[in-house]
Amino acid sequence: MNIDWANIGFGYIKTDWRYVSNFRDGAWDEGVLTQEDQITMSECAGVLQYAQTCFEGLKAYTAEDGRIVTFRPDLNAERMTDSARRLEMPVFPPERFIDAVEKVVSANREWVPPYGSGATLYIRPYMFGMNPVIGVKPADEYQFRMFVTPVGPYFKGGAKPIVIKISDFDRAAPHGTGHVKAGLNYAMSLHAIVTAHKEGYAENMYLDPGTRTKVEETGGANFIFITKDGTVVTPKSDSILPSITRRSICQVAEEILGMKVEHREVLLEEVKDFAECGLCGTAAVISPVGRIDDHGKEIDFPSGMEEMGPVIRKLYDTLTGIQLGRIKGPEGWIHEIPLA
Ligand SMILES: *Cc1c(COP(=O)(O)O)cnc(C)c1O
Secondary structure, three states: OOOOOOHOOOOOOOOOOOEEEEEEEEEEEEOEEOOOOOOOOOOOOOHHHHHHHEEEEEEEEEOOOOOOEOOOHHHHHHHHHHHHHHHOOOOOOOHHHHHHHHHHHHHHHHHOOOOOOOEEEEEEEEEEEOOOOOOOOOOOOOOEEEEEEEEEEEEEEEOOOOOEOOOOOOOOOOOOOOOEEEEEHHOOOOHHHHOOOOOOOOOOOOOOOOOOOEOOOOOOOOOEEEOOOOEEEOOOOOOOOOHHHHHHHHHHHHHHHHOOEEEOOOOOHHHHHOOOEEEEEOOEEEEEEEEEEEEEEEOOOOOOOOOOHHHHHHHHHHHHHHHOOOOOOOOOOEOOOOOO
């Protein structure tokens, strides 16, 4: 494979094989690997009219010992089940989800970036309503699809802290769909992120839509804070998407690094007292945040604008060490891809 792995960025590159299964007459078909990357559907498909779609995102890595591995794909399968239920879509069975991950990564093994390149193979499972729907109701027919695309190192030349702003828009409604991975949550965040970018910010901090006094998350990553005495604090709310990266970091902090971890409501008012702040998700693992702009009032973290704070750096190194097989993690976190 003639790719400059260090310089590919985070974009779509068409690979050879994808997995497709269709749901018709109340059942999922067997599923196949196909080279067909185009989808043909009715102009009135449920996904096109009423956005009935959900997705997942995970990565395959070449580990230090050369094995191709994924990180906790069982949690992605489980979360997609929750998303499907909330959106009145049929559940794609979790064991079949794992099987599809194995098949699609194995078939595209040439596309898995080498160990040490910083690049990874991003896996995108998703599902959508496909038959004509014009009166508002769930579709009857669905497609589950999973493609892969190599993505570059998220941080080229080190992780520089970013500046974010407190958004005046909300990401999720109370009792809405913020806790599931629905495309619609992203559609409604686009205006907010385009606005933030125009103003020179890298991301938005969304507050709880009910009272706008508590920290929720960004458009696609959960927050993690470090107190001045080294405790890891992550915001708790029913409208935050339960990040697998965030949950793994908290477990690593507690069980491997022996740190104190608190998962609780975080008031905007207390953010200025934290020592470090980061955003966590599959794409970047953790992106350090150096400054938050609250309507002209700046919150500057003591970790500064030059590099990751020491505690976040340690969490980052430990988690990526586990993902790449350099450090032994908890049982079952690393799922080896059998190469058929
Ligand atoms: C996917 C996603 C995350 C990150 O979740 P991971 O499982 O860590 O990748 C965080 N917030 C939102 C809104 C997301 O959609």
